[in-house]
Amino acid sequence: MNDSRKNNDGLSVQRLTALSLLTAAALMIYAMESMLPTLIPVPGIKLGLANVVTLITLKRLGVRDALLVLLARILLSACFFGSLLSLLYSLSGGLFCLLILWLVNRLLAGHYLFLTSITGAIAHNLAQITVAFFLTSVGGVFVYLPFLMISACLTGLFTGLCAHFTLKNLPPFKNERF
């Protein structure tokens, strides 16, 4: 998987197609998730199913492609459904989450995807609450922290397992070394 670096600087048709497909899947999941009613009325608590695609891309294609898919998904979803502010939240959460996912995935040598996913979800919520603190300048937003951490563990576990079983059943991309 790692010798993909050789050709990574150019976008081959195959790589472009795979990444576009993953981005489209992530966008679809994101759109469908935003249509679900909010079960728990606490800002910031959501399932984060689009993270399944980030995890899959990270494991199958590596961190550079995961970053591309993540950025494309966040920018496009901000264009379609969001505002500038939600873009700021998604970007901070998404990027910090990916950084942690990448590090933990290396620490765990690609095993125990659910642990990776939980840590990523925690990182995501931490980054977002920090941005919320800087935007609102109200220290009270940190009261949400324990609730967000617990929800991150649950949703991270769920998305991690989703990604694990998807990876198990997803046929390998025709040529994973683009």
Added chain:
Amino acid sequence: MNKLPFHTKNAIILSALITLLLLACLCSIAWIAVRAKNQSLVAEIYQNGTLIKTIPLYLVTENQTFTVTGENGAENVIEVRPGSIAVISASCPDKVCVHQGFRSDSLLPITCLPNHVVIKLRPAKDSDASGIDAFTY
């Protein structure tokens, strides 16, 4: 233990850390919940980090509504009832603040992130009982 591959060791450490974090969270939630059991509450409405309104909820006798307006047409309609407060409609897309409903405890602030509005409820201090509330200004 020495036979375990390094990633399994890392996984054990990570699981332990996550468990610790969860325990800490549960403890702090319990602590917050205990502290929130206060009867007289004061609502503080913040916009962009500045306190714009203070309402001693225990002095409110009848329902009142008012609107907090912000940049780019942002609007939050806030209703005050004796002892509780809620955002009853908002211009933001997700309406999380509206779904939070009427709150009468200081457990969690009502937060509208898109419009930068935060309503904090805190226990009343002696200085709040002067009878001057936001409506008399």
